[in-house]
Amino acid sequence: MARKVRNLLGLAVLAAVAERPMHPYEMATVIRERGKERDMGLKWGSLYTVVGNLHRHGFIEVAENARDGARPERTVYRITGDGRRELQDWVRELIAVPVHEPPRFEAGLSVWVALDPDEVIGLLRQRLARLDEENAAQRAALEAHRRQVPRMFLVEAEYDLALREADAEFTRGLLDELARGAFPDLRQWRDWHAEGGDLTGN
Template sequence: MLGLAVLAAVVERPMHPYEMATVIRERGKDQDMVLKWGSLYTVVRNLHRHGFIEVVESARHGGRPERTVYRITDAGRAELQDWVRELIAVPEREPPRFKAGLSVWAALDPDEVTSLLRQRLARLDEENSAHRAALDEYRREVPRMFLVEAEYDLALREADAEFTRALLDELARETFPDLQRWREWHAEGGAAT
């Protein structure tokens, strides 16, 4: 993903790696993608080696280290576009941590799970409210085509909150199937019943 972020930055103008990182952070791309900053220079070298970016200039100013400025090539532009096409067209399952927790939630007592879900829901509601307000503010200044990833993120977060709210409601109302068996299982120390 860091390669994608680099290509998306240098498509605008030639940059040196430090500037690329600055632009990626300023645009919030580090919030949209999982980026491993420690490999930035390796990624830049690999993009250069594969012909996706090329050196425009390499200069040293004063006692500073040499800075190499790169620009995107036609092959890099084509690679960026192909990569974006694939990311948009091909759904890929990326299991969230919450799903992993739900898959083994029986390890906890149902009352503890209920308490944890309340905490999660409170955080989700607070964060969603802040995201919604920020998105409303951005919409005044930024064209929507640059905000759709934030809209998608908010939609996922709101769906997460609704699912959590419904699950919490089932546990609180004690309408969740097998809730009594779950409680008995914990009362007996987690032994099979």
């Protein structure tokens, strides 16, 4: 469905203020502490624009204008009934409706024959090394968070790690096939680059 606010930062803001009223700086702090910045690919430069849009569409409202000492006045927002319904409906859609968004790696694989197989092998080795390093760091971070944060706030991080580990295992298997020369049509692929011919053999 078409949403009045489509930026995922809007979803993160609604989830934050559903807990308690907050000013935008506190929203950003809570969202960062829970790792939503990574999960949703958030762009912080649009935070105040998103908050303004949520307010304009009636999903949040001003609770108070607060001042702490000599600091500038801050507007504290709370979620409205419409905002809570929008949050719940948005979450239902994200969980229940699968959307295929081809990742960059998939796009690259779809045209990888443009490169020589030996170059592809080298690139896959680079990719695998990075994945293994990043996955190890992510596993360690997840374990650290588990000691402080309830699992209900970490499930998306577990899902992301599972996807990345599956990516690494696929890459490892593909690399092994290519490096051992067991990949079907590898000779034809090499000859095509060596001779500038047609992969179909014509």
